[in-house]
Amino acid sequence: MSLPPESEKPKKSQDSLGPGDGAPNFSLPTLKGDRADLSVLNPERNVLLWFSRGFQCTFCRNHMTEFTLGYRKILDTGTELIQISPNLASSARKFFGSDLPAFPFVCDPDKRLYAVYGLGDRGALSAAKNAVVTLSTSVKRGETMQTIRGSYLDIANRNFFRRLHHHAATAVEHGLFLIDRRGIIRQKIIVGPIDPIPKVDEMLANVEALCAKNG
DSSP states (O other): BBOGGGSSSSSSSSGGOTTTSSSSOEEEEEEESSSHHHHHTTTTTEEEEOOOOOOOOOEEEHHHHHHHHHHHHHHHEEEEEEEEEEOOOOHHHHHHTTTTOOOOOEETTHHHHHHHHHOOOOHHHHEEEEEEHHHHHHHHHHOOOHHHHHHHHHHHHHTTTHHHHHHHHOOOOEEEEOTTTTSSSEEEEEEEETOOOHHHHHHHHHHHHHHHHHO
16 A cells, blocks of 8 residues: 655544545555546546445445436536545456446555544444444345444454454444545545435535536
8 A cells, every 4th residue: 555655644643534634645556457546636636535434334335326427517516535444456457247336446454544534533432333233224225244244354364363352343434525626525424333414416516516616
């Protein structure tokens, strides 16, 4: 992973990183084989950076479907959407197969970029609750096998114990950062692991408002 040197990081603590602060730069490979590089995307595009819980999460898969349907509208505003996931890239490729996400999908299994942007871990108790809610919701939606398959693929590999710990004992927050073409964070939304994030139409309205303000 390529993360920003200390000189490029915001002066504020990462916990207070928010609107008006410079977005920490990163350059990471996507599942499609290219790189998501914030410094290259800016100043050509705004960036909507989505930190998700990964493909094994039924809620995140639902968000992915919604973002996929609205992706063209997002691009039309001069904005790129990048999804960050705490999964292994090898597991993600197996899960998606040839049906890769339309937008850049970046894997950060060690959650280093999550930490750089100030997203935290709510601990084992929250992880246990999330697992129950996620599985029960998957059953209601008829997505049980997708959820089980996703978790299995992300655990059953040479990093078994590390990945098992990630799924059983951690509950990473997820959220959205809207970054303008100058690399400045204009909106920050961080929620609990299974809490909802804004709908695409709401985020589009925010992006359009940003574009109108910046001309």
